[in-house]
Amino acid sequence: MAPPTDDQRRPPKRVERVSGTPFGVVHLDVAPVTSGLAIGALVAGIASVLVSLLVICFGVAFKNDGGAWASGAFAALGVLAGGAAVVIGLLGQRQIRRPTAPSAVQFTGRGLAMVGISCGAAGGLLSVLGLGLALLLTVT
Secondary structure, eight states: OOOOOTTTOOOEEEEEEOTTSSOEEEEEOOOOEEOHHHHHHHHHHHHHHHHHHHHHHHHHHTTTTTHHHHHHHHHHHHHHHHHHHHHHHHHHHHHHHSOOOTTSOOEEOHHHHHHHHHHHHHHHHHHHHHHHHHHHHHHO
16 A cells, blocks of 8 residues: 555644653544444345345246245345344444544444445335235235
């Protein structure tokens, strides 16, 4: 990785001399970092919504050819991905909200975590509703 250019360098936050020595302690300003948990929640939430669309498509398109079985398998995956998105999103929000020391890394991405939670809940709900639709079409 190339060293930062002069425009990218940040000045030190403060410098403290170590008494009795010619050395000092430099406290650097750390740039905020997007939370990996928030990004993971967003990815899992979007995957849950996409899998729920498969549940609905298999249930409707193959209602006489075992589409309910395929819908059931994908519904389990959709509910698991949706639940994971909700849990990871809540953990991401907790990580972002947690107070840190001034010299520690500050996390961002509250909106990503919220969208991940929303998509995960919607994907899990759509998977269950799609499975119900597939079973209803198979029975009738």
